[in-house]
Amino acid sequence: MMDNHTLTLVVADAALIAPGLRRVHLRAADGARLPPAAPGAHITLSLPGADGARPLRNSYTLVSADPEHGYELIVRRADRSRGGSRHIHEALAPGDVIDATVPHNLFALHSQAKKHLLIGGGIGITPLLAFVARLRETGAPFELHQIASADEIGVFAALLAPRAGEQVHIHGGRTSLDLPALLAAQPLGTHVYTCGPAGLMDHVEAAAAGLGWPSSHVHREDFGAAGGEPFVLRLAASDIEIAVAGDQTMLEAIEAAGIDTPSLCRGGACGVCILPVRQGEPEHRDHFLSEAERAQGCHVMPCVSRSRSALLVLDI
Amino acid sequence: MTNRPRYAPLSPFAQARAHLLLCDGAAIPDDAFAPGHGLTDFPERWTVAGHALVMPQPFGAPSEQRFRSASHLLALLRHRLAAETMGLRIYAVGSEPFVWDVAKIAREAGMGREEMRLFACGAPERRVACVHCRTVNPGVTTTLVTCAGCGAVLTVRDHFSRVHNTWMGVQCDAEAPGEVPPVEDLCA
Secondary structure (H helix, E strand, C coil), X not given: CCCCCEEEEEEEEEEEEECCEEEEEEEECCCCCCCCCXXXXXXXXXXXXXXXXCCEEEEEECCEEECCCEEEEEEECCCCCCCHHHHHHHCCCCCCXXXXXXXXXXXXXXXXXXXXXXXXXXHHHHHHHHHHHHHHHHCCCEEEEEEECXXXXXXXXXXXXXXXXXXXXXXXXXXXXXXHHXXXXXXXXXXXXXXXXXXXXXXXXXXXXXXXXXXXXXXXXXXXXXXXXXXXXXXXXXXXXXXXCCCCCHHHHHHHCCCCCCCCCCCCCCCCCCEEXXXXXXXXXXXXXXXXXXXXCCEECCCCCEECCCEEEECC | CCCCCCCCCECCCCCCCEEEEEECCCCCCHXXXXXXXXHHHCCCEEEECCCCCCCCCCCCCCCEEEECCHHHHHHHHHHHHHCCECCEEEEEEEXXXXXXXXXXXXXXXCCCHHHEEEEECXXXXXXXXXXXXXXXXXXXXXXXXXXXXXXXXXXEEEEEECCCCEEEEEXXXXXXXXXXXXXXXXXX
């Protein structure tokens, strides 16, 4: 179940903009206006799984969202794709119809910020492109630092070219950006937003915390830390056992078994999919539960978290 | 119903780049600090001396700075925060109007509630804003006060504006003209 309204979208355009990066324009299949979305919002697409297997639901950030002209996504082809990005790169064609959730925003710009510091890594640039467009409109102070691998600097320079300016910087490799120095130089009232590999975002969080930034000024966006050891899930109330494959999330396994359970961001951020644990040791990968809640081991976010024990028993 | 602020005794934030304590010059009671903490936890202190002979001292290493008046201190605080970087925490101790003046300047500089701690002490003293004429009446210590702007006799309601740093004053006999409630001390 998707506990929210579903949109039926049609692919208006899909083009390879760089090796491994595909830009997709989506419009409403019936030509109606789409719901508006603030920068940082994402939608969850229902995509056919590999080999006609279970459908996948992947969340993608909207690079731009216009009720009249539709939604724009940029999708990187994942090396170890579970089928979602591979489908978008290999099969998706103009005219295809896709079901999607309405946009949700868990990574919004903070309206009270005196300055916005944007730090992107690789394809994590997608929400930052939407941010920069908005910040240029409003004239709010900002700085963007995009980290790209050396061979992709040109790709990101081209993506940012329409929005280039003295606030926009591209760095080749993480070591070429002195994060602590950058964070230490920010005026009071700055909010930092980071999107990219978990290692980069952890680094930003740790460096900011070390410099005394309050956590309320540090924002991160991450989707899908999927994959791990397979394990067995027992749903106590439904009295069924499900095998969770290594390349499958717990939430996907539950949905594949035909059990309705609410979900939203599917990235461990929103907390909508929280489930009670009766037995077993969860491996928490979300950003929703507090340390104290994790230590209790009573709840788990099935969209990203897995199990340390071979068997995890949930109270559903 | 009251939204009267409640204050926790001060202790330094665990993780911060720098700390600045602002005092309005009145004696700081022991209970202003959490157990095990005290003035020495705050090496950089700004204090109102309330004296015209205070000489400006060079800014440099964390130290104690003294100011002629609260207005003097607040003006320089505004200047200081405009040049500050992330990671600063501020603490204010003194009368309620003073600590919320500090909070307002910090908020305008971009600091959030999670970057400041306030502790109001001393005899209750309220700034009362007349809802009828907008005049702010400082130093109110009783439940009834005559507005210096429009002359209305105001009941001081237990309603505090953290944005304006004032308590709400409403004409005391607005509902039943002539029925003036007894005056009470705000300390009670």
